[in-house]
Amino acid sequence: MPDRERANFNKNVGDTAEVGKYSPQGDSPYGLADMAGNVWQWTADWFGDTYYIDSPLRNPLGPSSGQYRVLRGGGWGNISFYVRAALRGLSYPLVRVDVLGFRVAVCPCSVTCLKTTYIRPFQLNAPGPPPSYLLTLVISM
Secondary structure (H helix, E strand, C coil), X not given: XXXXXXXXXXXXXXXXXXXXXXCCCCCCCCCCCCCCCCCEEEEEEECCCCHHHCXXXXXXXXXXXXXXXXXXXXXXXXXXXXXXXXXXXXXXXXXXXXXXXXXXXXXXXCHHHEEEEEECHHHHCCCCCCCCCCEEEEEEC
């Protein structure tokens, strides 16, 4: 069960929190930080309400297409029930709000080298006005 010392949820900060605020006390058993709370994380999977009935046991990729993308991890405004990486949420792919982000994992060495950084989309020189959501990047250091 998450608590205020390990994750940003239930509006305990009132907005997104800075990277690493809950590390190491909120890290996963595998040493990953910021996997739950703060922002829901987009995945590459399409949502299928019956997909997991006959899906592969290891690394199920989800249906090949769909209307919604899968979200995981819960956000800063969610109650504790939603703040876990195993929970699957869903949303239209074009939705842009301050409780949705994504995680990119790149690490040529080991999982222990991962750090997390949040950047705003306008820092990527995106065309048009900046959307209000944050991006979550996991990069090798």
